[in-house]
Amino acid sequence: MINKVILVGNVGMDPEVRTLESGVKTARVRLATSERFYNRETQQATEHTEWHTITLWRNLADVVDRFVKKGSQIYVEGRLRTREWTDQTGNKRYSTEIMADDMKLLGRREGGAAQSEPSAPQNYGAAQTYTPAPQPAAAPAAPAIQPTMEDSLDDLPF
Numbered sequence: 217m218i219n220k221v222i223l224v225g226n227v228g229m230d231p232e233v234r235t236l237e238s239g240v241k242t243a244r245v246r247l248a249t250s251e252r253f254y255n256r257e258t259q260q261a262t263e264h265t266e267w268h269t270i271t272l273w274r275n276l277a278d279v280v281d282r283f284v285k286k287g288s289q290i291y292v293e294g295r296l297r298t299r300e301w302t303d304q305t306g307n308k309r310y311s312t313e314i315m316a317d318d319m320k321l322l323g324r325r326e327g328g329a330a331q332s333e334p335s336a337p338q339n340y341g342a343a344q345t346y347t348p349a350p351q352p353a354a355a356p357a358a359p360a361i362q363p364t365m366e367d368s369l370d371d372l373p374f
Contacts, residue, residue, distance in 0.1 A: 219296055220294075220295060222292070223270075223291070223314065224249065225248050225249040227246065227286055227290060228246040228248050228286065229246050229286050230285050230286050231244065231281065233281040241277040241278055243280040245284065245290075247268045247269075249266050250263055251264050270294070270316050280319070289321075290320065292316050293317050295317065296312060296314060297313055297314070299311045
């Protein structure tokens, strides 16, 4: 059986970071992912944004605490986890979140936080510790060209 989620999105609010009594650090991040669709008949583009709750532990939580803030762009790999509880009125409630196994910062590091400008991703797997990336040469790198949803819609058979 496979339970795997891969997301790339923007952090919607500053992370909630806590340290448990045992000393283990945990972080919760709200991540927005968006899809764009183009309707050729109406000549209009529409966008759908989905919000995800990401839970990170130990080293990943430490990296989130140090480098992620509202607006940061991150890559997350993890697995879905659904929790069930009973609210104050006796109704069963459910919550689905992503338990992160890996995270990459996708923005340039400036002032201690990831920015939205593309650069080489930084990998912060659960079993890894943070080591600073080598500083780039003085000449600016050409930005990477990323395909958009509109580019792929031109190839669809309808």
